[in-house]
Amino acid sequence: MTRINTLTRLQSRKNALGESRLAHEPMPQLEEGEITVRIDRFSITTNNVTYLTFGEAPIHYWSFFPAGDPDWAQMPVWGFAEVIDSAVPEISCGERFYGFFPIANALRLRPERLTERGFFDGMPHRLALTSAYNFYTRCSTDPAYSPELEDYQALLRPLFVTSWMLADYLEDNRFFGARQLVVSSASSKTAYGTAAWLDEHADIRQVALTSSGNLEFVNALGCYSQAHAYDQLESIANDQPTLYLDFSGDAALRTRIHQHFDHELVHDCLVGFTQTSEMIARNQPALAGPAPRFFFAPEQIRKRTADWGPASFNERFSAAQGGFIARLSDPKNDWMTVVEHTGIEAAQALISDLVAGKMDPRAGHIVRLAGNVD
Structure with missing residues (x-):
């Protein structure tokens, strides 16, 4: 498994969201009970711009992945990552997870409440944040996961x-x-x-x-x-x-x-x-x-989980989401076309365009970071 020695993060200026920079630092040492994931691919939509715009509002989106500088923030995105280092016996290198990530080449996580379905990140700075954004889904046991439809899942699942x-x-x-x-x-x-x-x-x-x-x-x-x-x-x-x-x-x-x-x-x-x-x-x-x-x-998720039970909620959502993804991924349907970008620099240009309102409603933007390691 390829190691990452340098952590590279894309940060956005809080008072000028179209402006971004790349920050580099040595990859922090993995501690007992933690894993490191290599972020592979993620979607960027106007929803992510909303996360940045209201970063200090009740959800505190800026707090999920602190930039370490009061003038800068990291945009959260939804996507897929692969475990490249693990100090958690129940999680193996090579496992794939779906969840909430920064625009970066890697992320350290501290799995807690680990089950067959996945885990919640227990990093101290995330404990008080909305739990729905802290859960990482294990792809190997996710009934809604399909390897060939990852781009559509990254784009459509959070929306x-x-x-x-x-x-x-x-x-x-x-x-x-x-x-x-x-x-x-x-x-x-x-x-x-x-x-x-x-x-x-x-x-x-x-x-x-x-x-x-x-x-x-x-x-x-x-x-x-x-x-x-x-x-x-x-x-x-x-x-x-x-x-x-x-x-x-x-x-x-x-x-x-x-x-x-x-x-x-x-x-x-x-x-x-x-x-x-x-x-x-x-x-x-x-x-x-x-x-x-x-x-x-x-x-509403909490309400329906209580009303229907977790298993029934997951079953209903998986069926509904699967139907929507099947509809949009059908070659005969022109509601959305996946547009792939490669590299973290491509994310910079994409964010700048989205902040400026340069959007094609038919485009679904995916950024792939595979190979961004040293």
Whole structure:
């Protein structure tokens, strides 16, 4: 197994997220009870930019992989890594895990609560952080894992769990009495993952809002009843109970939504941004109607794990995720095309483009780091 002598990390400037640097240091010595993994491949989406943007919000995304410098942060990503050194008898070199990683060539982890399914990282600085981000799934025992579909799993698994749990949350609450959903940033993978599930499993009208440049793509998805550019918002019917699914976090758009739908707006659901009510209130003028409420997927995961039991939850999620990945990986489906990049420097350019809003909704970006060792 190839050793890594130098730890290389990509760090982003906190007050200018499009700016990044490479930091190098000797690989820390492995201690008893720890493993070292070589990070192989991961996805980068606007979801990861959100992690950076709200790094000090309640989830504390900057704290998962500290940069060691108050002005810099490490962007968390979802992907796959291989064990290259182990001081844990139950984990062998060569084992593969899926989970939450920094953009780096390697990471030390301290496995705790180890089971056949995987483990939680017990590094001291992560103990107080949200546990959903601390679990590493053992690929060899994961029923949802497929080696030939790793790129799709890295891209869609972290997004689809939010999509699926959001759809479940809405159904669980009977859509708060709404008969139509209005969805902003409807071209985003998390948004259309939610819409696709509801299109097949619920009886509710879904109206998409997107940029004019993405309107053709959103119309072609087929999971929305209608699609409108943002400047066409006021043309949407406002004569029935409406629920707003906010994937954009745009305060000016939220104000227009509240003004247009007025008393017919029954719920304002903020998705994908780790803003608290206080943060929203501070950045948002007073709104008539329902106050924005943040949807946090791990809360619904905890609820459904208690309702259904862990085994049933995992079985249901694996089936739902498998169906979505099969749909998007079908060569006849043009919802998404995987675009592979090689090397940590490629991640720098990709992040800069995403922060600047240079996004093709059909592209799913994967970065491969294999070979970035010394």
